[in-house]
Amino acid sequence: MHRLSVIGVLCVALFGAAAFYYSTLEPDVLRIMLTFLFPALVGCTFFVSTLRLKIAARIILFGGFFLWYVTDPPQNNRDWAGEYAIPADVSMEGRIAHVHHVRNFIYRTPQDYTPRYYDADYDLDKLTSLDLITSYWAGETIAHVFLSFGFSDGKHLAISIETRRQKKFAYSTIAGFFHHYELFYVTADERDLIGVRTDIRKERVYLYRVALSPQARERLFTSYLTEIDLLAHHPAWYNTLTDNCTTGILTRAQAKLRYRLDWRILLSGYTASLAYDLGLLQTDGLDFPTLKQHSRITRPANATPEETYSEDIRKNLPVITP
Secondary structure (H helix, E strand, O other): OHHHHHHHHHHHHHHHHHHHHOOOOOOHHHHHHHHHHHHHHHHHHHHOOOHHHHHHHHHHHHHHHHHHHHHOOOOOOOOEOHHHOOOOEEEEEOOEEEEEEEEOOEEOOOOOEEOOEEEEEEEHHHEEEEEEEEEEOOOOOOOEEEEEEEEOOOOEEEEEEEEEOEOOOOOOOHHHHOOOOEEEEEEEOHHHHOHHHHHHOOOEEEEEEEOOOHHHHHHHHHHHHHHHHHHHHOOOEOEOOOEOHHHHHHHHOOOOHHHHOOHHHHOHHHHHHHHHHOOOEOOOOOOHHHHHHHHEOOOOOOOOOOOOHHHHOOOOOOOOOO
């Protein structure tokens, strides 16, 4: 029991150190100081002579840390990296969704781009398709997963749940387990959100047609719009484990708990196979390996996202959008 107690105290000390290190506390010298001070103070409790004082010291330390952590507020007014500087703004007028600041950057390299945004209206009565996009940059285990909504007038709106990163911080998967990134819904033209992955980063990108009823498709779309509007006024923390690109989709879709606990949600490279097993993909009678093979977006070697990008990437896919 004593050994377990020691291990538990050390785990809290390490978690606290990491939480301070990856926090957004300013100035940075305070953040770094607390990173070392907290575990040092916890370590000192092992040398307190009486059990009562030892317990009291740990209650004060752990209680103070917990109180800070749960009240640490996410913010919308930081010095953001350019891709996350301007969030979308949504308003509804009857059956028309007015979306302001749809991102449509022109990329020359992943880091060199010209910021561009536009405003657009989306008629819910014209919402006809939903696509699941998975993008791989290394192996098969991890992928970035997001959705794109299609309309009968030719419009597409891609929405990706991502980290909102400050300029001074590089991306870190570990940092996402702590209060390091705010949650951000990138709301973009497909030429931006998909095009940067296919044509600029040269990632392996797959597009699957999602099989939902018109009513379910509309509910999902409006759920996304509601969350975008909510985050504009009430920011939230991103979390690599509980609120990421895949779990966020399930939250918006109001998926049952057993689906959220599937291992393919955490290992996001297999999310499409989960969707296939649940009957959520249009398959045209293909097994999943064959469907995946035919769902990869293929682009010419020196292609760049043009006006017809959305049409072009769908020409050779196995299932045709109605």
